């Protein structure tokens with residue numbers, strides 16, 4: 175009989191979200207589980223668990239919620255940002271609903287604050303490995319596979335350029351941004367010639383003081399990135415997978 179009772183108790187625990195004999199936040203969230211899904215089972219479970227662990231009656235919930243994309247507006251690209259080792263695309267937007275404040279007994283729904291709140295969106299690639307928290311800043315950090323382009327859905331030229339961002343700087347933020355943006359807009363193989371590269375002065379030699387207009391003339395040791403002959407190809411045939419670098423031509427070009 176004891177085991178039967180404990181069986182009944184565990185079934186009750188499965189059905190009930192908690193043991194609270196009052197209406198807690200977990201119960202309120204649980205009523206709403208049927209009304210949303212991220213369409214990813216594990217992500218749903220993760221969000222639900224944060225909601226089911228809040229047994230407060232009248233405190234602002236700290237739980238996460240699934241926010242559908244159509245609750246955001248004014249979405250504007252604000253550029254790429256560095257998060258840890260990764261470069262990600264950032265956007266700003268307004269969130270129509272705002273944050274949950276507390277339960278409203280009259281409407282039997284959450285009362286919200288900060289409607290139309292300005293929020294930052296980070297575009298994460300398709301593959302999310304996990305989530306962690308920085309113990310110092312308390313920031314939540316998403317761990318993701320950053321090697322796939324959201325636009326192309328494979329590792330395109332823009333990604334190859336992006337991987338190299340740490341390895342050069344012009345010393346001027348505006349120039350860096352400009353050069354990086356030209357590189358990030360290059361997705362197809364036949365577009366690499368549109369990208370600008372930062373060429374350090376030490377990669378040029380024989381700089382004559384001959385004036386060509388106001389330009390100086392020199393030889394560029396590396397040569398420009400090869401331009402693909404197969405312009406319809408989606409595969410990067412000017413990316414050398416063995417060397418993990420660009421194929422170049424016209425070495426020592428003027």
Ligand SMILES: [Zn+2]
Pocket residue numbers: 191192193194198199200201228229230
């Ligand atoms: Zn509870």
Ligand SMILES: [Zn+2]
Pocket residue numbers: 323324325326327330331332333360361
């Ligand atoms: Zn791409």
